Amino acid sequence: MNPAEGAALVGLAAIVLYAIFGGADFGGGVWDLLATGPRRHAQRDAITHAIGPVWEANHVWLIFAIVTLFTCFPPAFADIATMLNAPLTFALVGIVLRGAAFVFRNYATPESSVAHGWTAVFGAASLLTPFWLGDSVGALATGRYAWLSPFALAVGVFALVACAQIAAVFLADEAEGEPLQNDFRRRAIIATFALWIAGAIPIAIARVTESDLFAALLTPHAAIAISCAIVLGLVVAVAVARRARLVARVAVGAEALAILIGWFGAQAPSLIAGHLTLTAAASSDAMIVAFLIACAGGAVVLIPSLALLFYVFKGPRRAG
16 A cells, blocks of 8 residues: 555545534534424423533534545645535535524523524534535536536535434434433434435436446446445344344444545545546655655644543443
């Protein structure tokens, strides 16, 4: 493995972690917007309790992925930041709005018009961000930066549904009380089936409008990863239905990993399809090696810190 491939794997790891943890964060906002029924206030309270302690930490992985890109693959960063400026700006606006709305809502009187207004902003921004991030990924996959193409927009919808599924699986475990857990369990199963439909649509569009991309999706690496994602979705649905919480959480994380490996596998060895390979976009070996050494050193501090954060706020419940 050469340094460029090592840096690409580090970047993929950051994207996977952001898809899982950031996806759960965004998906929580989706279910917050869609909270219904007599327990809608309790559903929103459960989402706030789940997101509150860790939502800011989740963006560490997005920042890390961006730093990896502009340090190790500067021509690719320049192209992406220029050609996909609009959808990435929309996503950034969503990140800022949902963070502000989440904080302001929690300091407002629960039943006031101010709280209702910020709830709407929080939910809408939670839809906006994963959609435009997914759209950007779809635009990259086309090789034309076609962020308004049917394929890219369909990938945006797919990303949004994936976030909703991840969040529902996590919330089914973290919500207090059987009624609330059942609410999110139903949502998790529905979202899993919706994800299969949402995933089939961009593939069908690619077959008609993106022949090169469709052929890439049929290559062994991509096809195996996509097949694994479908099977893991079934495991998620069965585990949620049987209340196998740990299995469901591991399976939904593995499903996100398989989806992203399918994307990387379809593009390999290109970083941007039809434009830049990993080798052509890479910085010097010395720069990348220095970056990887810095990452290893930083991980010694970052990983235990995040583990402690999640243990304190997400670890085993203690009586009293």
